[in-house]
Amino acid sequence: MTSPIRKATMAALGADRRCWKEPATIDAETQMRRFGVAYRKVIRTPARTLSDLQDKARLVMLCNPKPDTIEGSLARDILAMKGGAE
Numbered sequence: 001m002t003s004p005i006r007k008a009t010m011a012a013l014g015a016d017r018r019c020w021k022e023p024a025t026i027d028a029e030t031q032m033r034r035f036g037v038a039y040r041k042v043i044r045t046p047a048r049t050l051s052d053l054q055d056k057a058r059l060v061m062l063c064n065p066k067p068d069t070i071e072g073s074l075a076r077d078i079l080a081m082k083g084g085a086e
Contacts, residue, residue: 005045013062039063046048053062053078 015035037060046052057075064071 001006003049003052005042005052006045008038008041008045009059012050012059031078050081052080 012035015031015038042056042059045052047056047059057078060071060075064075066072067076
């Protein structure tokens with residue numbers, strides 16, 4: 001079963017990719033709005049698993065490309081984590 005965070009993350013990433021491919025018209029604006037809606041849904045939904053947390057981290061890395069910020073550092077750490085408890 002796909003989590004709501006995973007669905008919204010995939011929608012946001014897809015809309016972001018399409019936004020850059022569309023000409024600077026209404027189509028690109030529509031994709032930007034779709035990205036915003038999906039991004040806000042991810043932010044509002046609490047993460048319950050490590051994969052949900054990693055999906056949130058992917059969006060942080062996409063929206064905040066500065067690697068020297070605390071958010072960027074935390075997102076990199078989360079993405080580097082493995083899912084198994086030993």
